[in-house]
């Protein structure tokens with residue numbers, strides 16, 4: 111609840127109006143049966159003037175009640191919507207401050223569910239709270255008091271009705287709460303299966319996995335149907351049970367009054383008011399039970415949102431003016447362990463790359479190549495040792511300086527939906543047509559971009575689905591080079607390019623980004639053969655460093671990789 115208070119404070123005005131409207135609504139609701147009783151008494155006394163006067167008041171009161179209800183609904187909705195919007199924006203902002211490792215701790219899809227589904231639950235609960243939390247106790251105790259003052263001798267009818275209704279409500283809503291919890295879990299499961307299937311639709315189609323996928327989807331989906339049906343069945347029994355109890359109580363009161371009406375004619379008017387109050391008590395109990403079920407779900411969501419806010423970014427950047435750094439890279443006895451892992455992924459790694467040179471990194475899969483590159487971009491901090499750029503420890507660089515200095519192009523880089531130009535301007539705000547063309551030329555992307563009718567304003571669809579694998583990689587390289595970074599990391603970033611295009615990209619990088627230090631991680635030796643220096647990684651350790659010629663001569667692991675690829679491709683130079 112504490113998590114919501116600051117948000118509620120901002121909408122104090124809406125909260126006050128909505129609460130005042132509830133007071134008006136409750137007053138109108140409670141007073142109507144009393145006025146009806148007065149009208150009936152006047153009818154029996156044949157007092158026309160009193161019938162008219164009280165009848166008009168009855169209509170006015172009903173109208174006031176309607177206005178109160180509408181105002182309360184409108185302001186509760188505004189308040190809930192405002193709180194949800196601010197909350198979602200703040201979660202999003204807080205998540206933006208997370209380090210890469212923090213996002214991994216939660217997982218991206220889990221954070222999305224917290225920002226959407228959980229916030230929606232909270233929105234619903236805030237609205238319900240401002241509609242019902244004041245209304246229910248006021249209505250319950252008000253109706254109870256008025257029912258008792260109207261016909262005090264019938265107290266035991268009220269008590270019997272309450273005992274039965276509360277018992278039924280407790281039993282039914284207990285069951286429903288656990289079923290609602292299960293529904294939430296199953297909705298998540300259905301979403302996960304559907305998302306995985308649709309995102310991997312190519313694999314599904316190419317391995318003819320449709321039938322298996324349908325079966326996998328059917329399991330949570332069928333269970334969701336069963337649980338929802340069970341909730342429906344409980345409701346189907348619950349509502350008639352409530353109304354039956356109330357109607358039996360009403361019928362009982364009418365019968366009892368009927369036996370005494372000759373002695374007490376005023377009972378006829380009183381009984382109509384009494385039965386209305388019984389209805390209001392019933393309404394309060396049912397709504398109270400609903401609110402409690404609703405609140406228990408919302409409390410779970412609030413807890414999940416709170417977890418996000420309580421999670422402090424595991425990495426901080428120093429403040430300071432943005433400055434230029436030189437492009438030389440030094441790893442000084444760096445050891446790194448992924449959060450939650452026992453053994454280090456990088457062990458005592460040391461090397462230096464002078465500015466403007468090209469470093470190749472090779473090694474078996476899982477040997478730590480990507481991890482090493484991630485430390486240059488400071489996606490993680492080492493356990494011990496230092497990573498220096500331009501002679502400065504990356505932990506001492508302001509974030510903007512580091513992001514400007516290092517461009518990281520991945521094998522599967524994400525392009526954002528929008529246009530090509532928008533993607534490029536995310537890296538270089540003031541990118542001109544000429545600078546976009548130059549970057550695209552380096553990445554061998556200009557040729558296909560400039561053939562598109564909208565050229566650089568061509569749309570990029572969600573997950574860049576309207577481009578081929580090779581085109582996506584060229585666009586990602588274009589984005590990587592557009593701001594002339596001091597350091598360019600290409601992590602398997604040319605794997606989808608044919609040998610000729612890859613060679614053209616490398617030549618363009620050599621020619622046009624002479625001062626940029628390039629770190630190339632590649633499966634293929636041909637991609638790094640011209641590097642000024644090559645690191646050979648094995649099990650997180652540097653087991654070789656030198657030029658291609660030196661490593662072919664002296665390094666057994668490099669020789670093995672080289673010989674295997676040579677045998678396969680038969681065209682690698684010696």
Ligand SMILES: Nc1ncnc2c1ncn2[C@@H]1O[C@H](COP(=O)(O)OP(=O)(O)OP(=O)(O)O)[C@@H](O)[C@H]1O
Pocket residue numbers: 214448449451455473474475476477478479480481482
């Ligand atoms: N985010 C992560 N959390 C925990 N362990 C990880 C994470 N990323 C990678 N690893 C582990 O660290 C080791 C090195 O992974 P890394 O991706 O650096 O290897 P790589 O040499 O780049 O492999 P590949 O050539 O297959 O891309 C692997 O054992 C991997 O399972």
